Amino acid sequence: MLRSGTSRMISASVTLCLLMVLAASAGVASSTIPARARETTVPAEEATAQPDEATATIDHLFEQVRSAYSGERARETVGFMESHWRLPGNRGFDASIHRVAEILREAGYVLEDDATAADSLTYRIESRPMERPAWEPVDARLTIVGESEPLLEFGSNRNMLAIYSFPTPEGGVEADLVYVGPGRPENFEGKDVAGKIVFGEARVSQLFREAVQQRGALGVLSYRLPDYTQPEVYQDSIVFSRVSLDEERQAWGLCLSYAAKTALLEALALDRGPVRVRVATDAKLYEAPELTIVADVRGSALPRERIVYSAHVQEPGANDNASGVGAQAEMARVLAQLLREGMDPPQRTITFLWGDEISSTARYLADDPARAEDVLWGMSLDMVGEDTALTGGTFLVERMPDPSAVWPRGVDVHTEWGAGRRGMSLDQMLPHYINDLVLALCRRQGESANWQVGTNPYEGGSDHVPFLRADVPAVLLWHFTDAFYHTDGDRLDKVSAATLKNVGVSALIFGLVLTSADGAMARHIVNMVEAAAIKRLESELQLSLEDIEGGAEVAEQALILEAWIDWYEKAILTASDIEVGGSSPETSAAIEAAAGRVGIKGHELVARLPAQ
Numbered sequence: 001m002l003r004s005g006t007s008r009m010i011s012a013s014v015t016l017c018l019l020m021v022l023a024a025s026a027g028v029a030s031s032t033i034p035a036r037a038r039e040t041t042v043p044a045e046e047a048t049a050q051p052d053e054a055t056a057t058i059d060h061l062f063e064q065v066r067s068a069y070s071g072e073r074a075r076e077t078v079g080f081m082e083s084h085w086r087l088p089g090n091r092g093f094d095a096s097i098h099r100v101a102e103i104l105r106e107a108g109y110v111l112e113d114d115a116t117a118a119d120s121l122t123y124r125i126e127s128r129p130m131e132r133p134a135w136e137p138v139d140a141r142l143t144i145v146g147e148s149e150p151l152l153e154f155g156s157n158r159n160m161l162a163i164y165s166f167p168t169p170e171g172g173v174e175a176d177l178v179y180v181g182p183g184r185p186e187n188f189e190g191k192d193v194a195g196k197i198v199f200g201e202a203r204v205s206q207l208f209r210e211a212v213q214q215r216g217a218l219g220v221l222s223y224r225l226p227d228y229t230q231p232e233v234y235q236d237s238i239v240f241s242r243v244s245l246d247e248e249r250q251a252w253g254l255c256l257s258y259a260a261k262t263a264l265l266e267a268l269a270l271d272r273g274p275v276r277v278r279v280a281t282d283a284k285l286y287e288a289p290e291l292t293i294v295a296d297v298r299g300s301a302l303p304r305e306r307i308v309y310s311a312h313v314q315e316p317g318a319n320d321n322a323s324g325v326g327a328q329a330e331m332a333r334v335l336a337q338l339l340r341e342g343m344d345p346p347q348r349t350i351t352f353l354w355g356d357e358i359s360s361t362a363r364y365l366a367d368d369p370a371r372a373e374d375v376l377w378g379m380s381l382d383m384v385g386e387d388t389a390l391t392g393g394t395f396l397v398e399r400m401p402d403p404s405a406v407w408p409r410g411v412d413v414h415t416e417w418g419a420g421r422r423g424m425s426l427d428q429m430l431p432h433y434i435n436d437l438v439l440a441l442c443r444r445q446g447e448s449a450n451w452q453v454g455t456n457p458y459e460g461g462s463d464h465v466p467f468l469r470a471d472v473p474a475v476l477l478w479h480f481t482d483a484f485y486h487t488d489g490d491r492l493d494k495v496s497a498a499t500l501k502n503v504g505v506s507a508l509i510f511g512l513v514l515t516s517a518d519g520a521m522a523r524h525i526v527n528m529v530e531a532a533a534i535k536r537l538e539s540e541l542q543l544s545l546e547d548i549e550g551g552a553e554v555a556e557q558a559l560i561l562e563a564w565i566d567w568y569e570k571a572i573l574t575a576s577d578i579e580v581g582g583s584s585p586e587t588s589a590a591i592e593a594a595a596g597r598v599g600i601k602g603h604e605l606v607a608r609l610p611a612q
Helices: 016-026 052-068 071-082 091-107 204-213 258-269 322-340 359-367 369-373 434-449 464-469 497-515 519-549 554-577 585-606
Strands: 121-129 134-144 173-179 197-200 219-222 252-255 276-286 289-297 302-312 348-355 375-381 394-398 454-456 474-480
Touching: 052 322, 052 434, 052 497, 052 519, 071 091, 071 322, 071 497, 091 121, 091 134, 091 289, 091 322, 091 348, 134 258, 173 258, 197 204, 204 219, 204 252, 219 276, 252 276, 289 322, 289 359, 302 322, 302 359, 302 497, 322 348, 322 375, 322 497, 348 359, 348 497, 359 369, 359 375, 359 464, 369 375, 375 464, 375 497, 394 434, 394 497, 434 474, 434 497, 434 519, 464 474, 474 497, 519 554, 519 585, 554 585
Parallel strands: 173 197, 197 219, 219 252, 302 348, 302 375, 375 474, 394 454
Antiparallel strands: 121 289, 134 276, 173 276, 289 348, 394 474
């Protein structure tokens, strides 16, 4: 899943012996065991009280960005986008891309082809051919023959038509309904489904393959909803899904709500002979290019070095992911405004990317290997605008792979989305300081705005993945568990302007801090990560002692603690890239000393485990 190497992220190389010597001369940091609460609004300044210069710089950045950032403006972009069903190449996707371009133009960004050397704010729209046609849903309807009202219709549930479904003949099709339960091959035994409509409680793609492509059914009706969507509560919810693009059969799939599934099962249970249903679908498939928009704020000192933010446009929901697009577009606008008002320009470049999830970010890194070498950090904004009182989600910073992805325990639990993604190994760990830096900045905003900030172990699945695969440190900002995730209930009423602002402010401060960091800032971040490391190690020791008391092997617990020590020692060493132009001798010494102190403290804690 991820590269096992961490050579790019560990740019300083020192031996453990040297670290121990430096640490001994600097003294051992002290800390206290943190409270075990998943959500916290602890301000970042509690992690370290020095240096004052860097703290003042961060405070000033927060004042500037908070005053300029409008959550309502970001939400307006979300509202524009959520009215469109967005897939690469289709009209809704392209309209959203052009809306972002309009925001950029109004903010002062210049089309790259028209820019001069004096233009530091530029954007471009990239266009590339797609391997498959664009798909756009138009209409759909499902009716039990003999009933006066449709069971489902597109006007009230626009997720019912599976992606890559074809239109039915005018007036629709009518056929007997055949129920196949879980939809596995053995469930079709003894059932003639050719020319009929198949209903099953399985993924629509699975049913389509078995019923349409293998056995000649006209189309399929699928019910499959994750438990976290609470289908028995939200009985009209439907999760959007897709079937394979089959231009030969030109068939279709419909996804069912809990209410529709229940009604069909009740009709079949009446045992009054065959149940017939009528299905009408309409969709457009057409050749179109895929668009991606890239905006740059050119760095004043080292323009090749950069941070890249990525927000994906496709998916039909509001929070997923019109919210990421809207929050990021407002970040770009705010940055332009602050530069007009006299803010010092970033010394490294800040890049904003909007496109197709994962693939656009991966192409950005692959298209220009030389440029990719200078991408120092990445950040993915995905589902960042939730009104948590309505969705049930928690704002989360998904960390780069650390030992919690191997041993999830205590407050480090996987989300329901990633419950099956726990198979990481220690050779896939990616130590880096940005986990704690992003958390500290989000928590500082949280303390100011009474905003709850949580974190989760690495799970993947969004635009942070291609960054990590390219050895670019990156984190994901998102929300979960969301009862409306991927359902037609993910609408504008579930989006909070306040949350959009909290996320957007925190994300932009992260970029501004790193793109212009001096030695004082670099050492401030090192101190912050050292304090976080000590707290984490003490917390892990406490968990290990509890596990041992419950019967866990001492050797296994020692392995967990050693893994965290190793991870944090290496994470601190990656701080050598923070200071613009390279670490000064003072910063290099601070980095090595901090890593050494973490190593010493960590092994002191390991020694507190019971004898094996």
